Amino acid sequence: MQQFFAFVQKEVFHILRDYRTLLIIIGIPIVQILRFGFALSNEVKNTKIGILDYSSDYMSRSLVEQIEASQYFEIVEFLESTEAIAATLRKGKTKMVMVIPAHFEDDLLHQNSAQLQLITDGTNPNMATTLINYISAITMEFQGRTLGNNAMPLQIKVTNRMLYNPQLRAEFTFVPGVIALVLMLVCTMMTAVSIVKEKEMGNMETLLVSPMNPLAFIISKAGPYLMLSLLILTVILWLSSALLNVPIRGSLLLIYGVSMIFVLGALGLGLVISTLTDAQQTAMMISLTGLMLPTMMFSGFMFPIESMPVPLQLFSHLIPAKWYFYSIQAVMIKGLGVQHIWKEILILTVFTVVFLTISFKKFKTRLA
Amino acid sequence: MNGQNSIMTEGLTKRFGDFTAVDAISFQVIKGEIFGFLGANGAGKTTAIRMLCGLSIPTEGHATVAGFDVYKSAEQIKRNIGYMSQKFSLYDDLTVWENIQFYAAIYGLDKKAIKLAGDKLLDRLGLRNEINTMVSELPLGWKQKLAFSIAIIHQPEIVFMDEPTGGVDPLTRRQFWLMIYEASAVGITVFVTTHYMDEAEYCDRVAIMVDGKIEALDSPKNLKQQFHSDSMDDVFYQLARKAVRS
Amino acid sequence: MNSISVKDVGKYYGRKNETVALDKISLEVSAGSIFGLIGPDGAGKTSLFRILTTLLLPDAGEASVQGFDVVKDYKEIRKIVGYMPGKFSLYQDLSVRENLHFFATLFKTTIEANYELIRDIYSQLEPFNNRRAGALSGGMKQKLALCCALVHKPEVLFLDEPTTGVDAVSRKEFWAMLKRLKQQGITIFVSTPYMDEATMCDRIALIQGGKIMSINTPYGLLEEYSSPLWGVRADNMYQTYLDVLQYPAVSQCHTFGAYHHVRLREGAAAEGLESYLQTKGHSEIEIKIISPTVEDRFIDLMQTENKYLI
Numbered sequence: 001m002q003q004f005f006a007f008v009q010k011e012v013f014h015i016l017r018d019y020r021t022l023l024i025i026i027g028i029p030i031v032q033i034l035r036f037g038f039a040l041s042n043e044v045k046n047t048k049i050g051i052l053d054y055s056s057d058y059m060s061r062s063l064v065e066q067i068e069a070s071q072y073f074e075i076v077e078f079l080e081s082t083e084a085i086a087a088t089l090r091k092g093k094t095k096m097v098m099v100i101p102a103h104f105e106d107d108l109l110h111q112n113s114a115q116l117q118l119i120t121d122g123t124n125p126n127m128a129t130t131l132i133n134y135i136s137a138i139t140m141e142f143q144g145r146t147l148g149n150n151a152m153p154l155q156i157k158v159t160n161r162m163l164y165n166p167q168l169r170a171e172f173t174f175v176p177g178v179i180a181l182v183l184m185l186v187c188t189m190m191t192a193v194s195i196v197k198e199k200e201m202g203n204m205e206t207l208l209v210s211p212m213n214p215l216a217f218i219i220s221k222a223g224p225y226l227m228l229s230l231l232i233l234t235v236i237l238w239l240s241s242a243l244l245n246v247p248i249r250g251s252l253l254l255i256y257g258v259s260m261i262f263v264l265g266a267l268g269l270g271l272v273i274s275t276l277t278d279a280q281q282t283a284m285m286i287s288l289t290g291l292m293l294p295t296m297m298f299s300g301f302m303f304p305i306e307s308m309p310v311p312l313q314l315f316s317h318l319i320p321a322k323w324y325f326y327s328i329q330a331v332m333i334k335g336l337g338v339q340h341i342w343k344e345i346l347i348l349t350v351f352t353v354v355f356l357t358i359s360f361k362k363f364k365t366r367l368a
Numbered sequence: 369m370n371g372q373n374s375i376m377t378e379g380l381t382k383r384f385g386d387f388t389a390v391d392a393i394s395f396q397v398i399k400g401e402i403f404g405f406l407g408a409n410g411a412g413k414t415t416a417i418r419m420l421c422g423l424s425i426p427t428e429g430h431a432t433v434a435g436f437d438v439y440k441s442a443e444q445i446k447r448n449i450g451y452m453s454q455k456f457s458l459y460d461d462l463t464v465w466e467n468i469q470f471y472a473a474i475y476g477l478d479k480k481a482i483k484l485a486g487d488k489l490l491d492r493l494g495l496r497n498e499i500n501t502m503v504s505e506l507p508l509g510w511k512q513k514l515a516f517s518i519a520i521i522h523q524p525e526i527v528f529m530d531e532p533t534g535g536v537d538p539l540t541r542r543q544f545w546l547m548i549y550e551a552s553a554v555g556i557t558v559f560v561t562t563h564y565m566d567e568a569e570y571c572d573r574v575a576i577m578v579d580g581k582i583e584a585l586d587s588p589k590n591l592k593q594q595f596h597s598d599s600m601d602d603v604f605y606q607l608a609r610k611a612v613r614s
Numbered sequence: 615m616n617s618i619s620v621k622d623v624g625k626y627y628g629r630k631n632e633t634v635a636l637d638k639i640s641l642e643v644s645a646g647s648i649f650g651l652i653g654p655d656g657a658g659k660t661s662l663f664r665i666l667t668t669l670l671l672p673d674a675g676e677a678s679v680q681g682f683d684v685v686k687d688y689k690e691i692r693k694i695v696g697y698m699p700g701k702f703s704l705y706q707d708l709s710v711r712e713n714l715h716f717f718a719t720l721f722k723t724t725i726e727a728n729y730e731l732i733r734d735i736y737s738q739l740e741p742f743n744n745r746r747a748g749a750l751s752g753g754m755k756q757k758l759a760l761c762c763a764l765v766h767k768p769e770v771l772f773l774d775e776p777t778t779g780v781d782a783v784s785r786k787e788f789w790a791m792l793k794r795l796k797q798q799g800i801t802i803f804v805s806t807p808y809m810d811e812a813t814m815c816d817r818i819a820l821i822q823g824g825k826i827m828s829i830n831t832p833y834g835l836l837e838e839y840s841s842p843l844w845g846v847r848a849d850n851m852y853q854t855y856l857d858v859l860q861y862p863a864v865s866q867c868h869t870f871g872a873y874h875h876v877r878l879r880e881g882a883a884a885e886g887l888e889s890y891l892q893t894k895g896h897s898e899i900e901i902k903i904i905s906p907t908v909e910d911r912f913i914d915l916m917q918t919e920n921k922y923l924i
Contacts, residue, residue, distance in 0.1 A: 205697070206763075366669050408784070542869050546869060549855070566810070568871070569870075
């Protein structure tokens with residue numbers, strides 16, 4: 001037991017004294033969350049738009065007032081002609097111009113159909129889509145309120161995406177994604193690198209020629225990183241709920257439980273990687289290209305898996321982060337309980353058991 | 369320039385913060401001599417060599433190497449010296465000939481000159497049959513001889529060597545020193561550091577550094593007389609154990 | 615009693631075992647002695663160390679340490695040996711004290727329990743107790759590494775090239791420490807490429823190309839050297855060397871720093887060589903009988919038995 005504590009103590013010293021790496025590990029998720037938080041508020045809050053109103057009737061003015069009243073848009077310009085639109089957008093400050101054709105009220109009241117034209121700055125297509133969706137949402141609301149329920153809907157292009165994510169809360173996928181990615185990074189790469197470092201520096205040689213218990217060695221390598229990753233998880237959860245208003249609807253205990261299983265699996269994977277190579281550089285490369293990239297590509301948080309070709313969809317099943325991402329999203333955002341994610345938990349557990357078993361089996365008590 | 373001296377230093381000093389690594393050393397190395405540069409770990413040898421090779425700018429003092437000032441003409445110095453470090457810098461994954469070609473080109477030899485110098489080198493080392501062998505497959509002793517030959521392929525005025533014979537077998541060590549003799553005989557100045565004290569005896573003159581200063585500089589014979597001992601090992605021990613820093 | 619016993623141990627590398635690291639070597643080390651394994655880089659020293667410290671499995675033969683088999687009883691051996699690999703494997707980011715404490719705990723003991731054994735060496739390090747190992751000088755690192763290998767009071771100490779890259783003064787101090795450890799009854803198995811250190815050992819093995827060329831006491835080894843050895847010097851050493859080689863009665867000539875070491879064919883006299891050098895125009899000629907060194911014997915063995923030449 002004494003021996004085990006000596007290992008843990010040594011490991012904690014290693015981690016604390018390499019404060020640059022520590023700073024990066026804790027800093028990355030914080031910066032990501034902050035960046036996302038600020039980017040969000042900049043993009044959809046008080047976006048500058050222009051209005052070209054050919055009608056200038058009661059209905060069109062009401063719509064413009066409603067848009068102005070929302071926190072999302074700030075009307076900075078009333079244009080006079082179509083020719084002015086391009087010039088306005090080219091300056092870059094105004095992100096969108098809404099054109100209300102003549103006879104807007106007439107068309108709406110008598111033909112049950114009116115048109116709005118939205119001209120956006122397409123340099124940032126994501127943002128352009130977002131803006132269109134926001135305006136559409138406001139218009140829908142406007143229609144509902146002023147015309148009552150019987151009226152025919154306004155003929156405004158409404159995207160499908162609007163329907164189930166009216167607020168376009170990207171952070172709902174972003175936060176679980178960052179969690180999965182960071183835990184993977186910390187546990188797998190850091191564990192692999194720290195063991196390989198012992199080999200590279202020649203420390204492993206002396207450790208092996210001692211009554212060292214390999215189990216104590218492995219656990220002491222994994223333990224501190226387990227604690228570190230749970231700390232990081234806490235920081236991310238706190239930041240995202242405090243800053244991004246991402247709700248934690250489900251059980252916190254369940255989130256930590258699932259995370260624990262995932263982290264143990266990632267640690268096991270790190271241990272396996274450490275048996276493959278004797279160079280820190282290689283360990284880092286394997287962790288980055290072999291794990292980080294697939295995690296980003298196939299966990300579903302950057303690219304929807306449903307739209308991938310079938311072989312890639314099948315491949316994504318092999319990515320533990322995918323199952324973890326699903327479960328965290330389900331618990332955190334949808335507030336689902338353990339009965340809904342037992343399948344994911346089971347799969348993650350299998351991964352973890354497999355990785356840990358391989359790593360124990362592969363641990364060599366001799367050199368080469 | 370003084371035609372007799374390959375290296376001249378006057379009060380050459382290097383400080384790192386408040387630590388004086390090299391403390392006002394002054395010495396001359398005569399053209400064509402084998403000059404041994406000894407000192408305990410941390411005595412300042414490496415720092416001094418770096419300044420002389422134009423890799424590090426002195427804090428104070430003067431030095432010329434091959435007639436060029438270390439402050440103003442570092443680039444010319446690099447062109448007129450050869451350098452061989454402990455971990456001789458041959459590329460393991462290149463063949464013997466590729467290594468020769470590469471280094472000769474770096475030192476500014478043109479195609480014709482490379483062919484000429486390379487052929488001569490191969491004949492002298494008896495490596496003609498190995499030109500397509502990967503350097504990694506050569507025995508350590510051969511690698512070392514090849515590294516030395518490549519370090520002087522451009523016929524520099526001076527060659528600097530930092531512990532060139534660490535860990536090689538005694539026979540190779542001897543053959544290596546014969547090559548140094550040979551280089552010196554054709555007028556190349558040899559500036560060498562070593563941990564083998566018997567190798568100090570090969571040198572025409574030896575400088576011993578202690579705590580950043582040169583504590584003794586003379587021929588091995590005179591040094592032994594001066595310190596009343598029968599080996600350079602003992603001379604070195606008498607001087608170096610007085611060192612304060614280690 | 616033998617502390618270490620090696621019998622026909624072979625170690626081969628490569629896909630078809632074509633690289634021979636150790637070629638069926640045998641040796642015995644008696645308890646409480648200093649045994650030196652002397653040879654250049656690549657001779658197979660580290661392979662033998664790793665086999666004896668149970669880090670590598672031998673491909674042939676058997677070996678034991680304190681009666682324990684290096685293959686079967688590796689766990690026992692790991693408890694009772696101290697090992698200092700070629701690269702001093704200290705934790706650079708831990709302090710002197712933390713390193714020592716870690717290694718003590720690793721062997722389930724404390725610094726205090728075996729303080730007597732390391733006091734001699736550790737007392738020089740204690741002023742730097744809180745300094746990180748990475749910031750120590752080469753000589754200090756070497757001492758700390760030795761302390762760490764000793765802190766559990768091992769019965770056998772394995773030191774793989776402990777003095778490589780360390781200056782002559784630190785090397786002398788280091789050997790003095792080893793002598794004192796030997797007096798405490800510890801068996802010391804040490805390797806070195808510096809042949810002048812051979813005389814500090816009780817017995818030495820000269821190793822080259824994976825083969826042991828000779829095992830003897832340092833004194834006995836030099837006794838093996840039969841014919842007289844002449845030291846020759848003159849004003850121009852290089853020219854002298856070239857000329858001596860041309861002299862018909864010379865069977866061998868090697869440069870050895872201050873003197874060339876020369877052997878003459880049977881029946882030839884040194885006077886002849888002297889007058890020959892004079893006719894070649896050398897001055898300050900000095901020729902005298904000298905006692906051979908371990909290096910002379912090493913070169914001799916390499917040359918007389920061509921198989922050692924690699």
